[in-house]
Amino acid sequence: MGPGEGATPEQNEMAYELGAAIAKEGWTVLTGGREFGVMEAAMKGATDHKGLTIGVLPGDSLQGASEYAQIKIITGMGSARNNINVLSSHVIVVLGMAAGTASEVSLAIKANKKVIFLCQDELTISFFKSVGTYRVSVVSTIKEAIDIMKDYVGMKQIR
Amino acid sequence: MGPGEGATPEQNEMAYELGAAIAKEGWTVLTGGREFGVMEAAMKGATDHKGLTIGVLPGDSLQGASEYAQIKIITGMGSARNNINVLSSHVIVVLGMAAGTASEVSLAIKANKKVIFLCQDELTISFFKSVGTYRVSVVSTIKEAIDIMKDYVGMKQIR
């Protein structure tokens, strides 16, 4: 999860690498499915490395969908689809921050989901920790994020 | 799309064969994702024939999900998820009838989606034709359903 149009080039590059790393583990990348920002970059990284990608789209058609969303779920429910993104994910990795991303982190904490903050600033980390996030991990590299996911996946024995 | 718990053995068998036939075309099966009825049978048929399956679940957890739903979308929105099933599908094949199924057919017609009625009775066909369904096709074999989908997919140039 991360910003769309407002993502920086560095965030997009890191999202691409994260998508690639997730694909190499044999896992699936699920994002908001749109054709820009962290969503598209992560799905492109996974697609380029033979990974599976799912885009859960806000609109009621394929308009605006990223070509790297191999599976496109069309919700027609706008930002309310953010809750589906969160519920459908085993682990949420958060890269960059924006209003939509903040709603996803909040909904993830509400749903008691595992959240990994990748390269987040102190303000973001402090705020969400204050909201009650004992399941939030803070990391600064993709390798650390993958390692935490591996541990977590092992614990949960996800098929 | 079709009944869950109320599906007859014949409907489940046909759903299995339909899922298998869809998989052989290289297409994806999307259903309501639950662990019984036409949903599960179609996904099992596809899975047994190396096809990809998506289950769009009504609950807010994996509880009640079919093991044949390879990709599980957790919506947490009950029957309102029927609209997501419809919007996310290129073509809706309807096998058997129940309240939830009727809502999906209605929403599909509302969304101007292509609908194929497989082995439906006259009453169902007449009712939905009266609702305004020039995009509804009526067939009695899986082969006919697949042929219509092939034509339709060709027309739409779906990737």
Added chain:
Amino acid sequence: MGPGEGATPEQNEMAYELGAAIAKEGWTVLTGGREFGVMEAAMKGATDHKGLTIGVLPGDSLQGASEYAQIKIITGMGSARNNINVLSSHVIVVLGMAAGTASEVSLAIKANKKVIFLCQDELTISFFKSVGTYRVSVVSTIKEAIDIMKDYVGMKQIR
């Protein structure tokens, strides 16, 4: 519940009278909230008789909302909002038929809600009875509809 743009003048007139009759009982009219058809007519009838009206809108803004929807719930979720209409109603009265309306009746039956068919044709009645609708009542006048609602409200002790 009933058709929007496709409603006949007779249906709109009857919807107006139904809204008026509901208001006279001190009950609330809830509809899909749009600015035409049975939705608007029922809310206008209620408003003109000092009743309260709620419109549960499909869009993500007030655009297209009827001025007779005194309370406007903006869902931003398109036809998936039909499930909210159904869940939020004590009793569903169905006047006229269209794809959206058929989805509401189906969802109401699925949710085990009380449904009253007002002036429906045989085909519609037969179809929904076949879907399993022991809670569906069929009436031909507004007075009968109100009487059934009175009985039902009494039974449920709705505040």
Added chain:
Amino acid sequence: MGPGEGATPEQNEMAYELGAAIAKEGWTVLTGGREFGVMEAAMKGATDHKGLTIGVLPGDSLQGASEYAQIKIITGMGSARNNINVLSSHVIVVLGMAAGTASEVSLAIKANKKVIFLCQDELTISFFKSVGTYRVSVVSTIKEAIDIMKDYVGMKQIR
């Protein structure tokens, strides 16, 4: 908008006063509709002062609904209903903070809604300002909140 079970007595008292003040202006209080916390307190304050209250509930029945939610919208969609709360409100007043509340503030900013932070701590204010919230106002009394709403309502000419 504010915390449910985790609300402090002070927050509940202030929510009650806020609901009362909104009712005195002739406006409507819309909350998440549950039977505790800031939601219930604000609706009780409004109800006690002859105001109208709407509760947009997460569940699929009346279970857990506050008796002070005069109008109960049953969404059956869990936390995804937070987006409906936000879209349906003219102005969002935020009192206290929790995961669900944070998702509502985020969705409000995403939807470009007017947000008033009442008695929020520096961390919360700083975080949401960093997310991009030029439409967020920060106040420390109910009177200030009401004054901002009056100005805003005047600007928007809300009926």
